[in-house]
Amino acid sequence: MSLTLPALHVMGDITVNKGSVLGVRTIDDFELVFFPTGSRTVYENDRGEFLLDRPGIVFTCPGEPHKYRFDPLVPTRHLYVHFDYAAFRETFCGQDDSRGECQDWSVIAGGSLVPSLLKQMLKIVHVKPGGWQRRGAILLLSVLEEWQAIDEDHSRSSVNLPAPIIKALDYMEQHFHRQITIEEIAASSGWTHEHFTRMFVRWIGIPPQKVLLERRLRRAEQLVIQAERTIKQIAYDVGFADEHYFSRMFKRTRGVTAVEFRDRFADPLFRHLAMTEEEESAYPLNRHFVALNQERT
Structure with missing residues (x-):
């Protein structure tokens, strides 16, 4: 029995300068964005505004208007991946516009595998070893499983800190x-x-x-x-x-x-970017990685 895998499109590890704004925009595929630290960044869609004040994941469906207002005081680092996945199309893109149990903003507690999985994906897409498309897709599937299995009260993501x-x-x-x-x-x-x-x-x-x-x-x-x-x-x-x-x-x-x-x-060319926190990286930072000819089965 073959495993249906998500199709990885584009991903990256980007740090934008303080006060940057992205949007309003719509995209043709799914986007998962991981913010490794809390900040004053705000994600906004038709369901409201979400203050990304703790480490967590923002999830956006195809065709959803949304925007980001990044932290006005400090640079903001985020790891992101664009992908398509038939199982998600059926679950989150129905005619009734239902998102099921999907959360716009999910807090990621310490110890989560999401950061290491995303970084390993970036390394594989950058190096492109044998079978890299399938390996990257399997890692993405693991990220999605980890994200959906977050064991916490989702209402915490929309309330203030203690x-x-x-x-x-x-x-x-x-x-x-x-x-x-x-x-x-x-x-x-x-x-x-x-x-x-x-x-x-x-x-x-x-x-x-x-x-x-x-x-x-x-x-x-x-x-x-x-x-x-x-x-x-x-x-x-x-x-x-x-x-x-x-x-x-x-x-x-x-x-x-x-x-x-x-x-x-x-150099003014780099004014909109900022350094990442990491001392070493297995892939270039502040770069977009495009994955072509994805294996989908």
Whole structure:
């Protein structure tokens, strides 16, 4: 018995600059977009607006008008795949316009296989080893199975974060430019340090230390490109006490030094893109990968 597989069309791992807007648009195939971190990005369709404030997946059906308003303050990374799948056409594209149990926006908890599956797909489509079309389609099928099997109350995706988490995030936003500790952030939430850290990972998907570091580095990205300051001054401006530690963390998370980052984005051609968080990648970043002659059975 042959397995009917989805047909992979286009995919990529893209980081767009702050304030970017995509839409209103319609597409001819299905689109699944994974956002690895929460942000102020908003996805909008006929059913409403969805704040993508936690790691998760946006799913769009063929012919659905939709748009994205990406985070106005920081760059936004997202991994996406366009595909067609007969089983989904029957389920989500009926004459009654029913989406069944399909969710527009699904929160992905920590430990999900979705990120690693998508990255492996990108690697295979980039390298194109023997049988890559079928292997990519099987991985996509696994992504779809993981997405549909999310074991959580879907209503969580449309409600606010718990008040203590919001307080902590606001505290980070207001004070990240100085030397604050996780204990101090936890105290602002009203929870104990241990409980705060556990609940933060549960709702945000990553530890508070990583969120604080990333917030500082993203602000540093903006200053490196836009401000006429030395790297040492920028390090202090975003809350680092040691410029050498800042330089190490910038190179480790961005893959280039702050000076190299400034040089790269001096070209206006690249102003709409931003560096990804990953130190290493098995495929080129900020590229679209087109899969042709898909195997469908």
